[in-house]
Structures are given as structure tokens and as C-alpha cells.
Amino acid sequence: MAGLELLSDEGYRVDGRRAGELRKVRARMGVFAQADGSAYLEQGNTKALAVVYGPHEMRGSRSKALHDRALVNCQYSMATFSTGERKRRPHGDRKSSEMTLHLKQTFEAAILTQLYPRSQIDIYVQILQADGGNYCACVNAATLATIDAGIPMRDYVCACSAGFIEDTPLADLNYVEEAAGGPQVALALLPKSDQIALLEMNSRLHEDHLEQVMEAASKACKDVYAVLDQVVRDHVHEVTTLLGE
Amino acid sequence: MLTSRTFLKRTRAGAVMKVVREHYLREDIACGAAACEQCGQQPGEPRLEAQPSGAASSLCPAPHYLLPDTNVLLHQIDILEDPVITNVIVLQTVLQEVRKRSAPVYKRIRDVIANPEKHFYSFTNEHHRETYIEQEQGETANDRNDKAIRVAAKWYDEHLKKINNEETIQVILLTNDRNNKEKAVEEGLTAYTCEEYIKSLIANPDLVDRLACVSDEGKEIESGRIIFSEHLPLSKLQQGIKSGIYFQGTFRANRDNYLEATVWIHGDTEENKEIIIQGLKNLNRAVHEDLVAVEVLAKDQWVAPSSVVLQDEGQNEDDDENEEEKENTLKSSVSKNMLRPSGRVVGIIKRNWRPFCGMLSKSQIKEARRHLFTPADRRIPRIRIETRQSSALEGQRIIVAIDGWPRNSRYPNGHFVKNLGTAGDKETETEVLLLEHDVPHQAFSQAVLSFLPKMPWSITEEDMKVREDLRYLCVCSVDPPGCTDIDDALHCRELENGNLEVGVHIADVSHFIRPGNALDQESAKRGTTVYLCEKRIDMVPELLSSNLCSLRSNVDRFAFSCIWEMNHNAEILKTRFTKSVINSKASLTYAEAQMRIDSSSMKDDITTSLRGLNKLAKILKKRRIDNGALTLSSPEVRFHIDSETHDPIDLQTKELKETNSMVEEFMLLANISVAKKIYEEFSEYALLRKHPAPPPSNYDILVKAAKSKNLEIKTDSAKALADTLDKAESPDFPYLNTLLRILATRCMMQAVYFCSGMDNDFHHYGLASPIYTHFTSPIRRYADIIVHRLLAVAIQADSTYPELTDKHKLADLCKNLNYRHKMAQYAQRASVAFHTQLFFKNKGVVNEEAYILFVRKNAIVVLIPKYGLEGTVFFEEKDKPKPNLNYNDEVPSLTVEKTTFYTFDKVKVNIMLDASNIQHQKIRMALVEPKILGSDVPNQTTELSTNSEPEKKKKKLKK
Numbered sequence A: 001m002a003g004l005e006l007l008s009d010e011g012y013r014v015d016g017r018r019a020g021e022l023r024k025v026r027a028r029m030g031v032f033a034q035a036d037g038s039a040y041l042e043q044g045n046t047k048a049l050a051v052v053y054g055p056h057e058m059r060g061s062r063s064k065a066l067h068d069r070a071l072v073n074c075q076y077s078m079a080t081f082s083t084g085e086r087k088r089r090p091h092g093d094r095k096s097s098e099m100t101l102h103l104k105q106t107f108e109a110a111i112l113t114q115l116y117p118r119s120q121i122d123i124y125v126q127i128l129q130a131d132g133g134n135y136c137a138c139v140n141a142a143t144l145a146t147i148d149a150g151i152p153m154r155d156y157v158c159a160c161s162a163g164f165i166e167d168t169p170l171a172d173l174n175y176v177e178e179a180a181g182g183p184q185v186a187l188a189l190l191p192k193s194d195q196i197a198l199l200e201m202n203s204r205l206h207e208d209h210l211e212q213v214m215e216a217a218s219k220a221c222k223d224v225y226a227v228l229d230q231v232v233r234d235h236v237h238e239v240t241t242l243l244g245e
Numbered sequence B: 001m002l003t004s005r006t007f008l009k010r011t012r013a014g015a016v017m018k019v020v021r022e023h024y025l026r027e028d029i030a031c032g033a034a035a036c037e038q039c040g041q042q043p044g045e046p047r048l049e050a051q052p053s054g055a056a057s058s059l060c061p062a063p064h065y066l067l068p069d070t071n072v073l074l075h076q077i078d079i080l081e082d083p084v085i086t087n088v089i090v091l092q093t094v095l096q097e098v099r100k101r102s103a104p105v106y107k108r109i110r111d112v113i114a115n116p117e118k119h120f121y122s123f124t125n126e127h128h129r130e131t132y133i134e135q136e137q138g139e140t141a142n143d144r145n146d147k148a149i150r151v152a153a154k155w156y157d158e159h160l161k162k163i164n165n166e167e168t169i170q171v172i173l174l175t176n177d178r179n180n181k182e183k184a185v186e187e188g189l190t191a192y193t194c195e196e197y198i199k200s201l202i203a204n205p206d207l208v209d210r211l212a213c214v215s216d217e218g219k220e221i222e223s224g225r226i227i228f229s230e231h232l233p234l235s236k237l238q239q240g241i242k243s244g245i246y247f248q249g250t251f252r253a254n255r256d257n258y259l260e261a262t263v264w265i266h267g268d269t270e271e272n273k274e275i276i277i278q279g280l281k282n283l284n285r286a287v288h289e290d291l292v293a294v295e296v297l298a299k300d301q302w303v304a305p306s307s308v309v310l311q312d313e314g315q316n317e318d319d320d321e322n323e324e325e326k327e328n329t330l331k332s333s334v335s336k337n338m339l340r341p342s343g344r345v346v347g348i349i350k351r352n353w354r355p356f357c358g359m360l361s362k363s364q365i366k367e368a369r370r371h372l373f374t375p376a377d378r379r380i381p382r383i384r385i386e387t388r389q390s391s392a393l394e395g396q397r398i399i400v401a402i403d404g405w406p407r408n409s410r411y412p413n414g415h416f417v418k419n420l421g422t423a424g425d426k427e428t429e430t431e432v433l434l435l436e437h438d439v440p441h442q443a444f445s446q447a448v449l450s451f452l453p454k455m456p457w458s459i460t461e462e463d464m465k466v467r468e469d470l471r472y473l474c475v476c477s478v479d480p481p482g483c484t485d486i487d488d489a490l491h492c493r494e495l496e497n498g499n500l501e502v503g504v505h506i507a508d509v510s511h512f513i514r515p516g517n518a519l520d521q522e523s524a525k526r527g528t529t530v531y532l533c534e535k536r537i538d539m540v541p542e543l544l545s546s547n548l549c550s551l552r553s554n555v556d557r558f559a560f561s562c563i564w565e566m567n568h569n570a571e572i573l574k575t576r577f578t579k580s581v582i583n584s585k586a587s588l589t590y591a592e593a594q595m596r597i598d599s600s601s602m603k604d605d606i607t608t609s610l611r612g613l614n615k616l617a618k619i620l621k622k623r624r625i626d627n628g629a630l631t632l633s634s635p636e637v638r639f640h641i642d643s644e645t646h647d648p649i650d651l652q653t654k655e656l657k658e659t660n661s662m663v664e665e666f667m668l669l670a671n672i673s674v675a676k677k678i679y680e681e682f683s684e685y686a687l688l689r690k691h692p693a694p695p696p697s698n699y700d701i702l703v704k705a706a707k708s709k710n711l712e713i714k715t716d717s718a719k720a721l722a723d724t725l726d727k728a729e730s731p732d733f734p735y736l737n738t739l740l741r742i743l744a745t746r747c748m749m750q751a752v753y754f755c756s757g758m759d760n761d762f763h764h765y766g767l768a769s770p771i772y773t774h775f776t777s778p779i780r781r782y783a784d785i786i787v788h789r790l791l792a793v794a795i796q797a798d799s800t801y802p803e804l805t806d807k808h809k810l811a812d813l814c815k816n817l818n819y820r821h822k823m824a825q826y827a828q829r830a831s832v833a834f835h836t837q838l839f840f841k842n843k844g845v846v847n848e849e850a851y852i853l854f855v856r857k858n859a860i861v862v863l864i865p866k867y868g869l870e871g872t873v874f875f876e877e878k879d880k881p882k883p884n885l886n887y888n889d890e891v892p893s894l895t896v897e898k899t900t901f902y903t904f905d906k907v908k909v910n911i912m913l914d915a916s917n918i919q920h921q922k923i924r925m926a927l928v929e930p931k932i933l934g935s936d937v938p939n940q941t942t943e944l945s946t947n948s949e950p951e952k953k954k955k956k957l958k959k
Ligand SMILES: [Zn+2]
Pocket: B030, B031, B032, B033, B036, B037, B038, B039, B159
């Protein structure tokens, strides 16, 4: 039986995108009033909600406090209804712990933590609907939430995945493309300086192809940046007009 | 970039899961028409001509594009491939459906789309904003797709009207579905059935013959009786296979009896591995190589494999009374213990139909349009085709494809595809044997040729920087006469320290063929150059094979060199590999090289080098044989071809000179050295060649035959075999040793390529080497190119690429290479057989001496040393009284009346060409001496048909 054709000879992917195109990204900032910052983001059918508290004093054991910078505390979770199969997902299962760790690393690299020694910043992200690129959607949502909270960052952190199928790098994989099992990288980039906050790769990819895939991924990150930046500007505009009245 | 898409969700409800997928609709998909200004044209397009140049149609004189639906594309691909049909829109809906239903057709349509001369355009209608439609409630997927096709056709129709052209281009929907056509016409579209359209083509009436005849499902029941029981649907078959009621296996038709077949059950239990199917109704329309499901019959219905030869000769379709009679003849006289598990075909899991070569058996009715086609392969049933050019096709070799096999039809229905030419013509027969052996032999495509180096080609400074300059060495090549693709050259010189330096220089083909490009893919597909009697089908284009890669004398050429330092006892002290530039000083033939070595007056550098090589080769050979390598023989035939008529005028077995084995010895040594090196470097990805030891039972025939001549052959190891073969001499029968070696060759297994990461038995039995590969003939074998690439990476002379270190890809490649090598071998033998026939056709009847090679139950297999020709002398024939035959398995011997035949007996046979069946011309052999006592010699016949019979043919040991 012929498997799914992930990239047609005409150059279209299963969902009709071309190789380098992103899924539709839509986002809103400031969705919750109580939190210091919050954002909701859709990347295709992947939907993520991010909430940021802080910077505030250390909670719990004070011994964890860092004397020269703020502690970034992340928590990643998936809603029980986020996939086709309803599943209870306990906190701290292996996959979400790993994701939590990745998020922590990403945001420690982006937030100017040295401005807030001995304090703590909490970032909570939840996937409401999963359709590939969960990590990337989380990073993008959390970036918006952090900006909403007014926490200074070096730059936006933009994340996007890229795969490699039939000698062509594909940007922003959806679930079907991820499930095909090809090589795949997730890249979190600080677009202005082209600095990499996090790079993760699974499955084997020949060294010769790495450059192409990286290029596709960073191009996609920059496309994401364009969208996020617009969202922030619109939000600011909206808020200022409200204030102005 | 992000603007042009609207958002839409498509929900697919599965059993439990709800799947939500995004489906983007775009506005930037071009229509592909050259004259269109509304669509932003993308590079590489447009594909559809502004003035469609297709064949004139009486139905639709205006310019038009064709738009076939799924079934038309699936069944009429032969028509669509015809050069006459151009300017066709292939919808994504159609393509996806075809991809799901038939991989071969999908590949073919993809090839057509890729051909710029055909002007086929594939339109991604499922992602176009205006042509996408959703499946409505209660609508089947098929109806939805039909609707999508109509919507796309409608869109095109309106879209094309907007083009500023004198004449609007029409879109014609081709569909064979009556409903769909009616709906299309209602919606204002122009729609025809494929047949209507093809018949309307004014200038091309022959195209009609190539229409596949697919009857509507309902129609077939109306006419005639139903002969066959229904095939069960796939879902039922799978259920049955799971629960063990049915078995799945490959259907193998019997070559000699059209009413019998066997099905090999895949895997599973030890017993019941093979099921016999007998009788037309049980065969139930399965065709050779189909994947079928069978049901095992109750034990009281089991049958025995018949030994009767039955050829389907019926001309009329309604004579199945005869059929039953014939089936009864199968059942008579069987002893209980001969019965085997028998079954019947209940369904087809996968058809494995390909286009078949063969000839038309013209219907006796003069005006008839329906004719039977007899495939060259006797395992394929005859096929009914419809043609108006039967007189023109008579006596021609043609290709026919099967379209279907309705339940009420004795024969499958098919259609004419292509005429190859007059049967018996050398060109036609060569074409046939290439097609039947699946040898890719089309001229290289432009895409492939575009990767050749541009001429004039010369060596640049950069090239020299990465290569060792070995042009000063006295290198020469030794090959058979007339060889233009020289892939190896040698040198030998004395070093200052008294040791010898020996170099094997191999054409650096991998320098020219870069991984992954069209040239590389084509060579990988071909796998090997195929040498026929007077034709060579190259693996790589001629510019490379006969010029740039060929290590001709007195020109600078790139080589991959393997250089050893040896002492005078031929022991290797040092091995190194390097990419180099050489300049061969002479291209010699084996005979010329031999002459130089032998003539004491010659003292030049080349001759000294040759003598050194020869001396070392002898030592190497002795050492190899002492280690247990086998020297087997198989008579190889060479034709002397008349330069004008190109007919073979003489036939001669190849003669081997000392220099042959000299070159061979160093090639073996280079191959072994390289094998060690690449395995050392890539333990998982080395492409190696192994030759498994044959199971002991294979040797039975050899041991028994030797015993009958009071000789002992030991087969417990290769060494024992080699030693006992050497000792097996008979003073009054000098040819006996050769015969024994020929027989031993037949006992061997096939040598195969494999990937070192996928196997753990590397041993090469015939060469008695623990590891072996192919390095020395990259011009004519693809395996060598891969080995070159591996070695180049190992010595850091070239960069690696992903596929090279993917053992699954490598294993797939090995599979193809092994298949191609096997088919090339069969094609080669078929070519020899055909030329042998031509030779005897011109020569008339001759009597020759022969030796008995095998004794069978009703025949003897003889070898005629003079021609290296093998044939079977039968002692039974239709319509003649059967002689009294007595076969003794122990000795083995066959007593015919009062004459007994043993293996290796010398006989005299009469050879002539039997051209009574033009499709299966054969050499007949009849016994002349000894006279069979007690009977007037019946006309014994033999078989050596043009259509080689691979399974039965000799197994040849290939190093
Ligand atoms: Zn257009």
C-alpha cells in the first residue's frame, strides 16, 4: 500500500502548503487579567495558552534562590482533551518534564534574568489542542505572555520546527508530517541576533543536509517573528488607544 | 506568502478517533495554460500549449484540452502514453486515487507528466480555492471525487474562456462512467467516453486497438454462461487468511501444462508449503505471479502433479467440453502416495500483470475483430484482444496488456500495446528477449545525458591537485579483442629495495557519476551492462563507457589505483589505495600479451612488466588453489559473425590463455584487498559479495555420476572438492575431467551482493576467501561504483552522502543488483540460444558427437563440446508408440528398450532447427548413435527454445 504522500511532485504538502510555508499563526495577548502576563496562540490546529507571573519573591524553599539572577520556573502541561484520544496526563510524566526543561533553558537564555536577582519568574504553558509543533507553539505563546508581563528580554524567542522529506526541508511540521517519522529539528531563535536559544533534533539526519534544514528552520522562525511582532504592535496600539480615551 | 490561503477544516470520522486536519486552499495555483495571463506562471510551466497540437478529432474540431477521470487514467494509460495524445490536465484528485490503486500506473503517469513533449499538466485542484469541494452528508467518496472532477472541469472551462484568444480552448472530460457523463453534460460540460474520443481521431485509427476493454460490471452477466466462481472481496480474504481457512501465496503457472499451477504459501508452517491447483475452474482466472488466496480442498479431492504436457491450443472460445475431457486425462492413473495438497483459488490479493510479448493467433473467421494472443511465456494464458489490423499483425511480435478477466470468459481480455517487428528478425527477437528479461534498454534520456561532462573534456589543475600523478608508470591493459570499455590496467616494476610494486588501476567512474543525480539513478537502475551476442546494452552512456572512463592507451585517464608492495614470493607487504592519473602505454589483447611474454626477443618495459605480473600471478593462483578455491568450467560460446549479413558463421568455445588468468588473479587480489579495507572502515555499510556453500544434497548428482566411472568426489569442503576434482582423470577419456567440472558448476549456489550490516555470513565458497567484493569493473557493474565511493570515503578522497551509510537503502540496492545480474545472465543465454538457432538454420542438419550430462526419466541431456551446446533428447513423443523406458535412480541410468544410457556416455546426435512454431523455434536433437535396439528410432526431440527457461537452465558460478 502506498503511504501518504507528504510532498507531491507539484510541491504541495498534505495540507496544501508549500515546503517553506508556515501554518496560519494567530495570537492574542492579555487574555487573563489576574496574571501578570498571558497569551493565547494558535499555530494551525495546535493551540497553546501561556501565563506568566513575576518577577516576584521566591516561593517555597528560599534556598533555590540565585544570588545574581532570577530563577525561571516553567511548567508545561497538556490538556486532557488536547488530542483525539482523551487521556489523563499527570504532571511530571517524562515527556512533559522534558518539555518543561526545554522551556526553562529557552527562556533563561532570552530573559534578562540578571536584572532581578533572588527573585522568580513563573511561566505556565498548556497545550489545549495538539497538532504537531507543541514545543514551538509553547515558546511562541510564552514569548508573548512574557512581553505582556513586561519582563525585559534580549529579543523575542521564536520557535519553529523543520523536517526533511524527499530532499526538501519542510517548515513547521503538522502532526501528520511529524508522525511520518522523518528527521525533525525544533529551533528556538533570537531572530535579531540570529542566536540559537535551543536546538533539538530527533531521528538521524545526514550531516550534508543539516545546513539546509537549519536554514529552513531559521527562516521559519523569522517568519514567526514577523507575525508575533505584528501581534505585539497591534496589542500595544489597542491598549494605548484605550488609555488615550 | 501567508496571504493566499483561506482556512478550512476537514473532519474525518474514524472508528473512535476524530481526526481534524487542516486543509489550506490557495489562490496561487496556476492553470498551466500557456496563453493564460490571469495566473502568475511559475517557473518550469506552462505545460499546456496555447495552440493545442493534439490529433484532430471529428467530435471536437476546436482546440481542446483533455481531462480524464480516474478510471480512464487507470485503464487507458497505454493510450495516454501514445505520442498522439497531448495537452491533458491531470487532476490531483485523479492522481491521488491512482496512486492508491495502482503503483505501476502511477509511476507511468508521473513519467508522462515529466515529459515536456507530452504537455501534461497536473493541477492541484484539491487545494485550489475555487475547485475544492466538501463531501456532503450521505455522499460516497467516489461520488464526491467524481463531483470534484466535474467542478474542476467546469472551472477550467470558464477560466479558459477569459483568455484573449481567437478561439476558446475547450475542456473535454473523458469518463467511461455513464452516470458521471450524464451529469457532466447536464452541467454544461463536454464529456465523451474514452472510446468515443479515440474513435473520433481522424488520422489515427490504429489507436483504437490499444483501448483497454473494460466492460461495465453489470454487462458481463448478461451474455453467456458463467464459467468461473466469483472472487471474494479483499476484506473477506484477509479475514479468511487470519482465521486459517485460506492461504496466501504466489501463483506459479505450470510451463508445460496450462491446466495446472502451484501456489507457494508464504512463510508459516512447514507442511503444505506448496499447493497444487488443477483444472480451469480451480485456477479461477489467476495469472502467473499473481498474489492469490487459496482454499485447500478436502483430502479425497487431492491430485498428483501431472507429468503430461498440455498446450492450450483451442481456437474457439466455446469448446470447454474439450477442456473437461483434458482435465480428466490429468486425473487418470495416479497412485495414492503421489497425491499432494490441492486447492482452488478463491480470490486475488494482488494482480501482477505486466505487458506481455507474444504473437497473434489470427481468428479463422475472416472478418473477425476478436483474436487470441499467445504470449511467448507459456505460463501466461492466451489473451483475447480486439484489433482491426490483424492481417498486419500476423507474424509480428507484439505486446499486449491484460485489462480484466470476466467470469463468463474463457480467456482474459486485453488490448494491443505495441508492435515490435517481424518474428524471427534479429532486431525484433533481441527486443523481445530484452523485454522478457526486464532489461532496461531505452536510449539514455536527456536528463541523464545532461550530467555527462562537457566535451572537449580535459584534466584541470584542480584535478591534478587531489590525484597522484602515475603517468610515468608503465601501465598497460589486457582484454579480449574488440573491447572498448576497458576498466582495468596493470603495472609491475622492481623497487630499489628489491621488492616488486604491483598496481591495479581501475577506471574512476565514480568521479563522473555523482551520487543521486539522474545519471546515477539510471545506472543504479540498470545495475549492469548486458552483453548479448552482437549487442551491448551499456549501464552508463557511451561517452563514459568507451571514452572518458575507458583506460585506453596513450591518453591521460583518471583511475582508482590499488598498489601493493610484494616480495618475489607474491606476499603482500604493503597495500595502499589512491586516486590517480595514469597514461596506459598499450591496450593489448590476451593473445598479444601472451605473445610478448613468450617471445624471448622482446625486452621492452611493457613486456618486462607483463612477465613480472605473470610470474606473480602463477604463485598467487597456486596459493589460492591450495587454499581450496575451485576452478570450475562452463563451456562458453563465441560466434564468428559475418561482417555483412551479421549472421553467425561459426561457433566456437572460448579458449583460455595464461594471460586470462593473469589478469583475473590480480583482479581477485584487488577485490579482496578492497573488501577488507571497506569492511574495516564501514563494518555496517560495506557492499560485499558472498557465495554460500551449497547444501550437500546438491552434490548428489555429481558424486553418483563420478561413481559410475569409478571415481570418487569428496564434497565435505571446497578444498576436498577441488582436490578430488583434480585427481579425477581417466587416461582413455581426457574430456571426463571437464565434464565433471561442468557438472560441479551446476551444483553451485548463486553468488550475491549484500550489505555487511544485514548479514553475518561473508564467505565466498568458490574463491575460498573469507571476504570479497567487486571493485574492478565500475564501467559495467554498479556495485563497483558503490564500492569505489566507499573506498574513496575511507581514504578521504571523496565526501560521503546520506544513502551511502543507510544499510536499508544499501540492502534494497543489493536486491536490485542481484535481480539485474540474474536477468542479464538469462538474457545473455537466451541471446546465445537464438544465435545458435540462426547458426544451425544456415548450416542445415548436422551430426555431432556429444556426451551425456544428465539422465532423466524419459530423456537424456547431452552436451556437444564442439559448440558448447546443450540439449535434451526425448524418447517419448505424441502420436508415437511409447518405447519401454526404465530409469534407475541409483546409478543413474536410463534403459530404452535394450540400450542403457549412463552419465558421460559418448553418443552421436543429429542437430537441426525446428521452426514449426515460429514463436518457439528450437534446436531439435535426435539420437544417431547408438541405435536403440528393438524399435525404429522415434523422432526424439529436444528443447532449446528462444524463450529461455531460467529455472531449468544451468546455474553458473559467477565470481
Ligand atoms: Zn490560468
